[in-house]
Amino acid sequence: MTTNDTVEDGASPGLRKHHIDAFLAHLRHAGYSEVTLGKKRRVLNAFSRWMRSKSIVLEHLDESDLAEFAKNPQGARVSYVQFKLSVLRLHLAYLRVETLVRAPAPNAEPEVDCIHRQYVEYLRQDRGLAENSVHVYAPFIRDFLASQNDENGRISCRAFDAATLRNYLLIRSKGRSGEYVRLLSVSLRSFCRFLFLHGDTVRDHSHFVPTVKRWRQSSVPAFLSPEQEESILAATDRSTATGRRDYAILLLLARLGLRAGEIVALELGDIRWRSGELVIHGKGQMVEHVPLLSDIGEALARYLHEDRGASASRRVFLRMWAPHVGLTGPAAIGHIVRLAFVRAGFRRSCRGAAHLFRHGLATTMIRHGASMAEIAEVLRHRSQDSTAIYAKVSFESLRGVARAWPTTGGA
Secondary structure (H helix, E strand, O other), X not given: OOOOOOOXXXXXXOOOHHHHHHHHHHHHHOOOOHHHHHHHHHHHHHHHHHHHHOOOEHHHOOHHHHHHHOOOOOOOOHHHHHHHHHHHHHHHHHHHHOOOOOOOOOOOOOHHHHHHHHHHHHHHHHOOOOHHHHHHHHHHHHHHHHHOEOOOOOEOOOXXXXXXXXXXXXXXXXXXXXXXXXXXXXXXXXXXXXXXXXXXXXXXXXXXXXXXXXXXXXXXXXXXXXXXXXXXXXXXXXXXXXXXXHHHHXXXXXXXXXXXXXXXXXXXXXXXXXXXXXXXEOHHHOEEEEEOOHHHHHHHHHHHHHHHOOOXXXXXXEOOOOXXXXXXXXXXXXXXXXXXXXXXXXXXXXXXXXXXXXXXHHHHHHHOOOOHHHHHHHHOOOOHHHOHHHHHHOHHHXXXXXXXXXXXXXX
16 A cells, blocks of 8 residues: 555455556546546545455455445444445446456345336337336336235235235225326236236236226316427527537427437437438337427537537437436436426426427417327327317317307396
8 A cells, every 4th residue: 555545456355456447447438527536536445445454355345345344434424425335336336347246146036026027028028118108007016016925925826816906906096096096007907918918817807907987188288388488498508518408308399299208219320410300219119200300400410519428328318417328218308398497487387397398389280270180190199089189279269169158047
């Protein structure tokens, strides 16, 4: 050990200096700042000294060693202890990828986890559901499976009976909202179909699960007016890298009515500059082409040229903070939209914020005389039933066909 807080290469226990240097170079390539890298180096140097004092050989390193080192000493800030743990976990994962540390011994996958994993794969691969839908269904089924464990930690032999499924729905429905009960019912029926197709039940029990009635098109969709959209776009600061990225995202929402998940999934190869179109990976594993409008193309070109930077990720839109990888999911788009609302002084419910642009596009089209078929084509609906709800927003047209409200005396 030297006085300048570096790790010597000679000792067998502990991290070698070149291991730390290689890891930090990996993070530097991912976009971490030198200040952050310096903090991580100090943690790793201290950890190497501790490993030497405990005679821990690098090859045998595991999670228990990280927990032992990061124990919260009296008076230490919890945030710093958490920072140390995050650094060490990230480094351990890197060392395992580089095969410098032995992988943990495989444990038998719990039955609940196994069935849940197979069900999620069925939703994604066989049904082709969007990630948003998977994130709705999967937690309901995990909770159901967890409730069916017997005393030996295995799934009860009666877990998939029609009576068990029906009783579970009735018990979980008490004190819950109608929408919660409806989604639970839909998820259980989907799970029953999976069990039948997977060979776990001899018949499809989905019709034994009670349905929850929801009147289709019972409400008018919330939407943004063209004036509101323009004020939100105008409030975006395009003098910053974050602002230029967010402006391009907002334009995709406002001009093309893309879904949040479709924007997240957009990759560099999906921008066809020569033909002037975007390749969209939509719901149900559909691949569709939409026009690359001039203002969208300009915003994308500026963001890609000035701000995106180099990255191993092929996603168009990346995180602004290291690691510079693709946005984590549709929720990231919703967060960007909600921040844009705040900047514009615009108050809206946080639920489905990004979808308000899509509703706004459809509403503007119908008020300018577009047909349902034309709106369905622009929004890429597979069924025109999904488009029919927008007929309600043409209030002036509806007034022309509405009958007068009866008055006292039958006049």
